[in-house]
Amino acid sequence: TESPSGGRSGALSPRPPVTGDVKKIDVNPPKGTRDFPPEDMRLRNWLFNNFKEVSRLYGFEEVDFPVLESEALFTRKAGEEIKDQLYCFEDRGNRRVALRPELTPSLARLVIQKGKSVSLPLKWFTVGQCWRYERMTRGRRREHYQWNMDIIGVPGVMAEAELISSIVTFFKRIGITESDVGFKVSSRKVLQEVLKSYSIPENMFGKVCVIIDKIEKIPVDEIKKELKVVGLSQEAVQDLLQVLSVKSLTELEERLGGSGEAIADLKQLFSLAEKFGYSKWLQFDASVVRGLAYYTGVVFEGFDREGKLRAICGGGRYDHLFSTFGAEDIPACGFGFGDAVIVELLREKGLLPELGQQIDNLVCALDEELQGYAATAANMLREKGQSVDLVLESKPLKWVFKRAARTNAERLILVGKSEWQRGMVGVKVLSTGEQYEVKLDDLN
Numbered sequence: 001t002e003s004p005s006g007g008r009s010g011a012l013s014p015r016p017p018v019t020g021d022v023k024k025i026d027v028n029p030p031k032g033t034r035d036f037p038p039e040d041m042r043l044r045n046w047l048f049n050n051f052k053e054v055s056r057l058y059g060f061e062e063v064d065f066p067v068l069e070s071e072a073l074f075t076r077k078a079g080e081e082i083k084d085q086l087y088c089f090e091d092r093g094n095r096r097v098a099l100r101p102e103l104t105p106s107l108a109r110l111v112i113q114k115g116k117s118v119s120l121p122l123k124w125f126t127v128g129q130c131w132r133y134e135r136m137t138r139g140r141r142r143e144h145y146q147w148n149m150d151i152i153g154v155p156g157v158m159a160e161a162e163l164i165s166s167i168v169t170f171f172k173r174i175g176i177t178e179s180d181v182g183f184k185v186s187s188r189k190v191l192q193e194v195l196k197s198y199s200i201p202e203n204m205f206g207k208v209c210v211i212i213d214k215i216e217k218i219p220v221d222e223i224k225k226e227l228k229v230v231g232l233s234q235e236a237v238q239d240l241l242q243v244l245s246v247k248s249l250t251e252l253e254e255r256l257g258g259s260g261e262a263i264a265d266l267k268q269l270f271s272l273a274e275k276f277g278y279s280k281w282l283q284f285d286a287s288v289v290r291g292l293a294y295y296t297g298v299v300f301e302g303f304d305r306e307g308k309l310r311a312i313c314g315g316g317r318y319d320h321l322f323s324t325f326g327a328e329d330i331p332a333c334g335f336g337f338g339d340a341v342i343v344e345l346l347r348e349k350g351l352l353p354e355l356g357q358q359i360d361n362l363v364c365a366l367d368e369e370l371q372g373y374a375a376t377a378a379n380m381l382r383e384k385g386q387s388v389d390l391v392l393e394s395k396p397l398k399w400v401f402k403r404a405a406r407t408n409a410e411r412l413i414l415v416g417k418s419e420w421q422r423g424m425v426g427v428k429v430l431s432t433g434e435q436y437e438v439k440l441d442d443l444n
């Protein structure tokens with residue numbers, strides 16, 4: 001192309017003066033965020049395609065929401081870390097907005113918006129980027145992608161059993177077995193039943209759970225202090241911490257009595273696990289509460305049995321989230337599965353797939369004036385559904401062979417003058433070295 005500024009031939013115009021006095025931009029992405037160059041994008045697509053294939057197997061429908069939401073969707077007053085790290089700001093319309101830190105509130109918003117026009121139960125899934133704003137002191141990521149599956153409108157634990165089954169199916173698809181990971185399962189109704197004899201206000205329950213979720217992250221004295229701050233008596237605190245160390249459903253039944261919902265739900269869940277065939281993946285663990293304020297019943301988290309990694313995924317029942325948005329309550333449960341820990345686990349287990357680029361044909365004209373014919377050949381192959389990497393400039397054969405090797409091209413299609421005049425092209429199968437000529441129409 002003409003370049004009036006007299007820059008290098010073929011350069012786009014106008015270009016900055018060759019003196020290079022333009023300051024070089026920072027080519028890294030913003031702190032705590034990632035680029036996905038082709039190799040990383042292939043791994044991400046492999047992971048997400050497995051998420052989506054399992055969602056399809058379970059009859060879930062894909063949904064999506066804006067990454068930007070009203071801040072009000074996430075301003076729960078329960079001392080959650082996810083709120084402290086909200087990536088929020090005021091937009092040019094002076095609206096308080098936030099980059100979503102999780103997907104469930106958006107899902108609830110859409111369900112409410114749809115109201116009577118959707119028939120329950122809803123089984124919706126999405127894979128979406130979530131954000132947090134952390135002081136980079138901890139050097140942690142500020143974004144990650146989460147697979148979410150939610151069942152809206154089913155009050156019984158069959159829904160939780162189905163969700164856990166879908167995660168087991170996902171793990172098995174990527175080569176993870178029950179010897180690698182398990183699920184810790186409990187119910188927040190356990191805490192509710194312990195607390196019912198200490199009349200604590202309903203709105204305190206979320207706060208208590210958020211504090212207890214930190215039991216393995218901060219000293220127990222700190223936990224006790226925070227529980228007292230929200231108004232629990234010394235006795236209530238003791239009772240709570242004691243029930244968290246219960247080791248089995250039998251022991252729990254002795255502690256709570258056999259008539260409560262917590263025991264009934266958990267017994268039924270473990271029985272359903274048997275029927276779904278994933279009993280070996282589950283264990284009751286009274287200390288699992290999860291850190292989101294809105295859970296109300298069964299809660300679960302996937303963990304690596306070697307105990308080296310943070311929770312792989314987590315979820316539970318949230319029967320009152322809708323009323324916190326001013327709508328009729330609808331029973332619901334769901335989980336979130338992040339894209340970070342699972343990759344660390346796969347790396348540990350040597351299960352990361354080797355994914356190279358895959359091209360069916362590298363098409364190349366043997367000299368300049370045959371470029372057009374190479375385009376014709378490329379078009380014919382593409383119309384047959386064959387992928388073609390078309391060499392777009394005149395290149396030495398050495399360069400073409402190198403590129404074919406780097407892109408794992410199945411075969412090389414060489415458009416030469418004499419062959420073309422006979423309606424033929426040259427074919428070189430790169431895996432075998434086999435070389436032959438073929439009529440263009442017979443190429444497939």
Ligand SMILES: CC(=O)Nc1cnc2ccccc2c1
Binds near residue numbers: 102
């Ligand atoms: C291990 C990891 O990257 N965690 C992570 C990264 N970014 C987030 C962003 C929002 C909410 C939770 C997040 C969690």
